[in-house]
Amino acid sequence: MAAGGSASRRAQEARRQERLLREQWQAARRQARRWEAASEGERRVAAQLLVLTERGWRLLVDRRWPGTRAANVDMLLIGPGGVFVIDVKNWRSAPQALDGRLVADGASRDEHATRLLAVTKVAESAVASLGMSPVAVQPLMVFAGHRLHAELGRIRLLGEREVGPALLSERRRVPAPTVNAIANHLEQVFPEYEGSSIPQGASEPIGPRADSADGLFDLEGLREAALDEALKAPIEQWMTFLHPDQVALVRRNWSGPARISGPAGTGKTVVGLHRAAHLVRRTNGRVLYVTFANNLPRVQATFLTSMSPAVADRVDFRSLHSWAREFLRDCGVEARLNGDKAETAFSLAWKHVGRDSCLAEIDPAPTYWREEIAHVIKGRGITSFDEYATVPRLRRRTSLRRNHRQAVWALFEAYEALRAERGVHDFNDVLSLALTEARRRTGRHRHTAVIVDEVQDLTLVGVRLLHSLVGDAPNGLLLVGDGQQAVYPGGFRMSDAGIDIRGDRAQVLRTNYRNSKEILDAALAVVEQDTFEDIDGLPTSGRRDVDLTYHDGQVIHVSRPTRAEHDQALLDALRDLPPGARADSAVLCPSTRAIGQYQRLLDRAGIPARLLEHYDGRPVDAVKLGSYRRAKGLEFKRVFLPDHQATLSTPAPEASETQCERSELSRSQLFVAMTRARDVLWLGSIHRPPQA
Numbered sequence: 272m273a274a275g276g277s278a279s280r281r282a283q284e285a286r287r288q289e290r291l292l293r294e295q296w297q298a299a300r301r302q303a304r305r306w307e308a309a310s311e312g313e314r315r316v317a318a319q320l321l322v323l324t325e326r327g328w329r330l331l332v333d334r335r336w337p338g339t340r341a342a343n344v345d346m347l348l349i350g351p352g353g354v355f356v357i358d359v360k361n362w363r364s365a366p367q368a369l370d371g372r373l374v375a376d377g378a379s380r381d382e383h384a385t386r387l388l389a390v391t392k393v394a395e396s397a398v399a400s401l402g403m404s405p406v407a408v409q410p411l412m413v414f415a416g417h418r419l420h421a422e423l424g425r426i427r428l429l430g431e432r433e434v435g436p437a438l439l440s441e442r443r444r445v446p447a448p449t450v451n452a453i454a455n456h457l458e459q460v461f462p463e464y465e466g467s468s469i470p471q472g473a474s475e476p477i478g479p480r481a482d483s484a485d486g487l488f489d490l491e492g493l494r495e496a497a498l499d500e501a502l503k504a505p506i507e508q509w510m511t512f513l514h515p516d517q518v519a520l521v522r523r524n525w526s527g528p529a530r531i532s533g534p535a536g537t538g539k540t541v542v543g544l545h546r547a548a549h550l551v552r553r554t555n556g557r558v559l560y561v562t563f564a565n566n567l568p569r570v571q572a573t574f575l576t577s578m579s580p581a582v583a584d585r586v587d588f589r590s591l592h593s594w595a596r597e598f599l600r601d602c603g604v605e606a607r608l609n610g611d612k613a614e615t616a617f618s619l620a621w622k623h624v625g626r627d628s629c630l631a632e633i634d635p636a637p638t639y640w641r642e643e644i645a646h647v648i649k650g651r652g653i654t655s656f657d658e659y660a661t662v663p664r665l666r667r668r669t670s671l672r673r674n675h676r677q678a679v680w681a682l683f684e685a686y687e688a689l690r691a692e693r694g695v696h697d698f699n700d701v702l703s704l705a706l707t708e709a710r711r712r713t714g715r716h717r718h719t720a721v722i723v724d725e726v727q728d729l730t731l732v733g734v735r736l737l738h739s740l741v742g743d744a745p746n747g748l749l750l751v752g753d754g755q756q757a758v759y760p761g762g763f764r765m766s767d768a769g770i771d772i773r774g775d776r777a778q779v780l781r782t783n784y785r786n787s788k789e790i791l792d793a794a795l796a797v798v799e800q801d802t803f804e805d806i807d808g809l810p811t812s813g814r815r816d817v818d819l820t821y822h823d824g825q826v827i828h829v830s831r832p833t834r835a836e837h838d839q840a841l842l843d844a845l846r847d848l849p850p851g852a853r854a855d856s857a858v859l860c861p862s863t864r865a866i867g868q869y870q871r872l873l874d875r876a877g878i879p880a881r882l883l884e885h886y887d888g889r890p891v892d893a894v895k896l897g898s899y900r901r902a903k904g905l906e907f908k909r910v911f912l913p914d915h916q917a918t919l920s921t922p923a924p925e926a927s928e929t930q931c932e933r934s935e936l937s938r939s940q941l942f943v944a945m946t947r948a949r950d951v952l953w954l955g956s957i958h959r960p961p962q963a
């Protein structure tokens with residue numbers, strides 16, 4: 272929309288909100304005046320909150336705290352912004368949050384915070400029993416007669432004027448029917464407080480009745496907040512709603528390392544994010560949330576911030592390598608990472624000792640052997656030939672005899688010597704250095720919990736490193752992932768890493784909430800022949816049983832005889848997208864070269880595109896463009912896979928084992944790309960019709 276259009280839309284909306292608010296405010300004041308037993312300050316707080324009840328919120332006042340003889344809860348407020356457990360205070364002086372303590376008049380008032388947190392817990396359990404995530408429940412203290420906007424751990428401290436605008440500008444996370452369902456349930460759990468002098472029940476109907484304009488100055492804060500709220504897009508419901516089984520995982524107490532696995536789209540990341548929020552709410556510690564990919568941490572941080580803003584700054588989202596480098600810097604250890612120089616060292620090593628060895632008979636491409644060194648030898652932290660001679664090479668189908676392994680070892684030693692000569696480190700060195708430092712500092716790490724998402728992509732050294740930060744502490748390490756979505760060669764078993772996960776600490780999610788049956792079937796057809804081994808070491812069939820939620824979806828196959836026609840079909844499909852739909856669409860490609868090619872194509876056609884490495888999870892009106900690998904962990908309503916069969920040639924019967932291995936990896940990557948699609952999967956192919 273043009274800037275002028277958006278300004279006039281805002282002005283129009285502002286006038287509408289103003290009119291509406293005046294009426295709602297007057298109704299709220301009238302109702303608050305009926306609260307005869309309350310002080311004037313409490314009535315002013317009530318008026319702010321009663322405005323919300325005119326806008327779809329439900330307010331339960333003076334309720335009994337279940338499980339106690341005579342304690343009460345001042346207010347429960349349920350609305351599009353979540354559930355708030357409210358304690359209204361009529362204190363003479365304004366309180367302060369000092370070093371995590373509640374202080375007023377120079378004295379500690381912590382007992383009030385403890386009490387509020389206890390009653391919040393009861394509300395959380397009640398809400399969780401409806402299948403809603405506990406992050407939607409927030410404790411709030413409101414201070415009549417004071418201006419305040421502060422936080423005390425997870426409790427928000429607001430003044431009487433601040434409370435209305437703050438709640439009104441909360442992002443919408445609960446749809447209207449659910450607001451009522453939750454409020455009805457809380458009405459049962461927190462019954463009316465006998466002897467309450469506050470009138471209960473529905474608010475008075477709003478009429479155009481002229482009323483005194485008292486307190487209209489209080490409208491100012493509400494006006495801006497109401498406007499912001501009206502223009503904000505609702506956040507995805509999944510951030511609030513979880514299946515009761517997922518809620519149970521989020522809140523579970525694990526006595527040691529735990530693992531959540533499950534096929535694509537089963538809510539593993541959603542549970543991981545909620546778990547991170549839960550852990551920081553429950554403790555004073557920090558949580559490290561790690562993935563292998565560089566772009567995911569930004570996106571996940573954005574999601575957590577909109578889901579649970581009060582705790583988001585205590586969760587550190589990092590890619591494994593960026594965290595390891597940061598950690599080494601903090602330890603005063605210099606990592607001289609230089610990928611290009613390391614690459615040159617490998618090329619020279621290949622030229623000197625690889626190219627003319629028996630390795631070239633197995634696979635003449637140096638890449639295969641570079642990966643062997645990176646993922647098998649250095650990735651597993653192997654330092655002697657004896658160890659390498661017998662190690663099971665996970666996810667590597669090609670069998671190597673002893674003489675081959677000797678040749679790989681010679682190549683590895685040559686590479687290491689040339690790399691050291693140049694004084695540089697590669698990515699694996701960074702992790703090994705960090706592991707040594709982390710072990711040296713056992714028990715002194717700043718994170719109390721580590722959550723690893725897409726754990727199947729890590730190397731053994733990477734997993735050992737993260738494990739060493741929290742060891743086997745209760746609720747310390749959580750590994751989240753799915754071996755079927757491995758997009759890198761090599762791999763590890765948890766037992767190799769010394770991580771013992773037993774009993775209920777290994778959990779499997781089985782309901783796919785993302786893909787429709789059509790889309791999932793198309794994706795599974797690509798990998799159904801490929802059994803895989805997950806990090807628990809168990810072989811699993813490529814076609815797994817998954818429960819699907821009812822959900823429409825469409826697979827569109829487009830085949831054209833030439834690249835030009837194929838690309839034109841892609842452009843046509845993108846141009847046909849309804850307004851606003853670009854933001855939820857992605858064009859994914861198997862290689863960097865293909866990304867460059869499609870970037871130029873979209874550019875020339877005037878279709879805005881945002882590269883996945885620059886995407887941070889905030890809505891942007893551009894098609895996302897990136898590689899299959901970079902799309903990991905993300906999802907889009909529409910996914911376009913141009914020329915998707917380019918890397919999928921079925922190996923001929925005489926194909927070498929390494930070719931078969933590469934094809935299998937390509938299939939896994941394509942599978943990941945296909946399962947990113949929620950509603951539409953567009954599969955483009957270039958097929959010349961056979962000559963007559």
Ligand SMILES: Nc1ncnc2c1ncn2[C@@H]1O[C@H](COP(=O)(O)OP(=O)(O)OP(=O)(O)O)[C@@H](O)[C@H]1O
Pocket residue numbers: 507509510512513514517533534535536537538539540541542753756783784785903904905906946
């Ligand atoms: N209880 C639920 N109700 C409705 N939708 C849900 C629920 N749990 C998760 N989802 C939705 O399912 C989709 C997949 O979730 P998520 O990305 O967490 O899955 P995943 O297992 O991490 O996927 P992948 O392994 O493919 O990256 C998301 O759109 C999420 O919002």
